[in-house]
Amino acid sequence: RFKAVIFDLDGVITDTAHYHYLAWKQLAESQGVHFDQAFNENLKGIDRMGSLDLILASSPRRYTQEEKLALADEKNRHYQELISTMSSADLLPGAVAALDSVRRAGLRIGLASVSKNAFTVLEHLGITDKFDYVVDAAKIARGKPDPEIFLKAASELGVAPADCLGVEDAVAGVAAIKAAGMFALGIGHPFVLTEADVVITSLQEFNLAAY
Numbered sequence: 001r002f003k004a005v006i007f008d009l010d011g012v013i014t015d016t017a018h019y020h021y022l023a024w025k026q027l028a029e030s031q032g033v034h035f036d037q038a039f040n041e042n043l044k045g046i047d048r049m050g051s052l053d054l055i056l057a058s059s060p061r062r063y064t065q066e067e068k069l070a071l072a073d074e075k076n077r078h079y080q081e082l083i084s085t086m087s088s089a090d091l092l093p094g095a096v097a098a099l100d101s102v103r104r105a106g107l108r109i110g111l112a113s114v115s116k117n118a119f120t121v122l123e124h125l126g127i128t129d130k131f132d133y134v135v136d137a138a139k140i141a142r143g144k145p146d147p148e149i150f151l152k153a154a155s156e157l158g159v160a161p162a163d164c165l166g167v168e169d170a171v172a173g174v175a176a177i178k179a180a181g182m183f184a185l186g187i188g189h190p191f192v193l194t195e196a197d198v199v200i201t202s203l204q205e206f207n208l209a210a211y
Ligand code: B16
Pocket: 008, 009, 010, 011, 020, 043, 044, 045, 046, 047, 048, 051, 076, 112, 113, 114, 115, 116, 117, 118, 170
């Protein structure tokens, strides 16, 4: 019943969330801010400057815009160093099989990641050519939970939002899919992704015919 499937990247196709965690943790601690896995959950699907603002909110210090840009840059350099050794071994189980099943069913395939490093990650994973359209996060004004990125993917794929299935691991991402008027498939736990239409544990359980 769908005409396109639009995937999130981090946490759905590959686990870059761990690399984001390591890079943010170092940055936060350099500013005297405590950072742990639980806090990292709040940053999933949130863009770079938005994530930094959430971290610095626990600091008593006030930062100028210039200082914030420098800190965001520092985190990004560290993150890029961490992802430079990624390969197809970093694909999450079931990811390639899911992409291939969508292709076989004749649907269009999009990628909606707010990461400005998404193109690099796709190259490392060796799956760039599996997508009909990859949104350039640099051209998106509002991050998730705003629906902009999913609507952009749908319009570039030439498919109405109501005919799209969106796949997300983050609360903000599921909210973006629902705000776009799409069917939301959550990857994770139903008690976390409460807004999703269906939740599965990983793409290993992906079954297009079931939604
Ligand atoms: P960057 P997604 C998001 O990607 C991550 O979940 C989030 O943690 C990260 O801060 C954001 O990308 C920005 O990434 O600093 O590389 O531009 O889940 O939308 O694929």
